[in-house]
Amino acid sequence: MTTETIKLYDNDAYETSFTATVLSCEEVKKKDGTLWQVCLDQTLFFPEEGGQSADLGVLGSAQVLDVQIKNNVITHTLNQPLASGSSVTGQIDWEHRFYNMQQHTGEHIFSGLVQKHFGFDNVGFHLSDQIVTMDFNGPLTWADAEQLEWEVNTCIVSNIPVEVTFPDKAVLSGMEYRSKIEIDGQVRIVTIPGYDVCACCAPHVHRTGEIGILKVQSCQKYKSGVRISILCGFRALEDYRCKQKNVIEISTSLSARQETISDSVARLKSELAQAKLQLGAANMQLMQKKIADIPATLAQVCLFEENIDTDLMRFTVNELVKNHPGYCAVFAGSDADGYRYIIGSATRDTREIGSFLRERFQAKGGGKAEMIQGSLTAPAEKIQELFAEV
Ligand SMILES: [Zn+2]
Numbered sequence: 001m002t003t004e005t006i007k008l009y010d011n012d013a014y015e016t017s018f019t020a021t022v023l024s025c026e027e028v029k030k031k032d033g034t035l036w037q038v039c040l041d042q043t044l045f046f047p048e049e050g051g052q053s054a055d056l057g058v059l060g061s062a063q064v065l066d067v068q069i070k071n072n073v074i075t076h077t078l079n080q081p082l083a084s085g086s087s088v089t090g091q092i093d094w095e096h097r098f099y100n101m102q103q104h105t106g107e108h109i110f111s112g113l114v115q116k117h118f119g120f121d122n123v124g125f126h127l128s129d130q131i132v133t134m135d136f137n138g139p140l141t142w143a144d145a146e147q148l149e150w151e152v153n154t155c156i157v158s159n160i161p162v163e164v165t166f167p168d169k170a171v172l173s174g175m176e177y178r179s180k181i182e183i184d185g186q187v188r189i190v191t192i193p194g195y196d197v198c199a200c201c202a203p204h205v206h207r208t209g210e211i212g213i214l215k216v217q218s219c220q221k222y223k224s225g226v227r228i229s230i231l232c233g234f235r236a237l238e239d240y241r242c243k244q245k246n247v248i249e250i251s252t253s254l255s256a257r258q259e260t261i262s263d264s265v266a267r268l269k270s271e272l273a274q275a276k277l278q279l280g281a282a283n284m285q286l287m288q289k290k291i292a293d294i295p296a297t298l299a300q301v302c303l304f305e306e307n308i309d310t311d312l313m314r315f316t317v318n319e320l321v322k323n324h325p326g327y328c329a330v331f332a333g334s335d336a337d338g339y340r341y342i343i344g345s346a347t348r349d350t351r352e353i354g355s356f357l358r359e360r361f362q363a364k365g366g367g368k369a370e371m372i373q374g375s376l377t378a379p380a381e382k383i384q385e386l387f388a389e390v
Pocket residue numbers: 104108198199200201202
């Protein structure tokens with residue numbers, strides 16, 4: 001029976017260093033080298049639990065790469081061994097921990113409000129370094145999410161104390177709280193008065209003001225409910241900086257006001273679609289002229305075009321086969337970048353020339369007797385030589 005680890009983070013989420021005794025150290029072989037799994041009598045390292053990623057930091061001079069919990073025994077994965085029985089000082093990565101605390105307390109307020117206003121449960125929670133998602137078992141609109149977001153931020157600026165308690169079984173049985181499941185051990189209750197009461201094992205901020213801000217990132221249908229992603233505190237600020245940088249760059253390049261850049265992008269897209277249509281029509285006219293100029297006496301035709309789309313290639317081949325009984329081909333591209341091709345014929349089996357192209361130029365593609373298409377890389381001159389031979 002392995003000794004259960006004393007969870008120092010349970011009582012004080014703000015402590016960053018601690019001393020512990022190494023109870024065991026086991027070598028483990030991994031793909032990318034050897035690692036060591038260490039158990040201590042007590043730890044400040046919060047393990048990956050309840051959807052939240054583990055704390056980072058150091059134990060002595062060893063990096064803590066992962067922290068897992070099983071049957072209340074916490075295992076630290078390290079890049080160096082520690083001597084069993086020795087005393088070690090641990091230091092958690094405070095920035096990482098605090099950012100996680102900001103996200104997690106923010107999530108509690110949001111989920112508490114969802115239950116209060118809509119009666120939906122949080123049925124899935126994920127907190128990584130980049131993203132925080134919450135799944136609710138009922139539908140919420142973007143407008144609902146924004147209203148909740150506003151109310152969470154009202155709670156944040158009210159700077160309400162976050163209370164952590166360990167009520168006994170008798171008190172618990174009469175209490176209303178989220179995540180109420182029967183567990184054997186001591187239940188830890190995190191209360192944000194007026195907003196949320198929830199069973200939770202994770203570290204939280206002392207007062208809601210420390211969350212800074214909560215911003216909803218997205219609200220999407222998920223199973224029979226909704227998945228909402230949020231960011232809080234410094235991670236929300238980093239996200240704001242990233243989005244602002246993009247908005248500034250787009251607005252500068254379009255010479256458009258930041259507030260209305262999406263209108264400018266929509267206008268640009270519609271102009272581009274219009275220009276594409278005009279270009280397509282002009283290219284078609286040019287091609288028709290080119291086709292009309294080809295002497296009718298030619299049995300087969302092999303055209304090379306630099307910029308031509310597949311629709312116009314197919315149109316051209318269909319026009320050519322009306323007047324030329326042999327192979328009629330259009331190659332689009334260049335010697336350097338390779339060619340896409342379409343070959344048609346009214347009288348010959350195009351799959352035959354297709355097999356020559358495969359043999360001589362390792363061409364890819366296929367099709368029916370009347371028409372094949374594919375791609376290859378070869379000089380135009382060599383391709384023309386082949387057409388002269390067949
Ligand atoms: Zn929680």
